[in-house]
Amino acid sequence: AQRVTQPEKLLSVFKGAPVELKCNYSYSGSPELFWYVQYSRQRLQLLLRHISRESIKGFTADLNKGETSFHLKKPFAQEEDSAMYYCALSRGAQKLVFGQGTRLTINP
């Protein structure tokens, strides 16, 4: 069965500190993974996807098939990064399986 696990419901770091939001997945095929972000009072929006191998707002995520992980990282957190982050896996036909989400709080 397809599953996405985000072990941390809450994560709090200080401004300027490195951030890592963990995501592990379970999928028998070749996974396509995404990170979505939801800022306060806003809708869910795509942050990045592993296929693009891009950096958005300073965030990067590397797919590690050996560890079945897709952790989201940023070297220096900013206050505006405070949000809810969801890791998601596409199981084909654009059907997404979401993790439980991690609420990231950046303290000044």
Added chain:
Amino acid sequence: GAVVSQHPSWVICKSGTSVKIECRSLDFQATTMFWYRQFPKQSLMLMATSNEGSKATYEQGVEKDKFLINHASLTLSTLTVTSAHPEDSSFYICSARDPTSGGETQYFGPGTRLLVL
């Protein structure tokens, strides 16, 4: 970027009534839209895939007669919760894929909060 709207943003209804939620793609045509449900402090769960001009495909455990989906045009999908009960109270979110954007980017609506009394 592509925008998806939902209407209403919240609705309160009595048990036994039906509620219709609209999902619109405002500046693009979406052959496929998706409906999700989110319980408090839980993740989004895909309910069904709405296909323009054809029947929706439902995820396992989702009652198709309970949650009626209609995708009559390339910019509108509707979800009707029939004979709503308190356990149907939830946050319903739709998304749409813009086929011109490439890749698998889904654009999400702001969600509709349903409270059944």
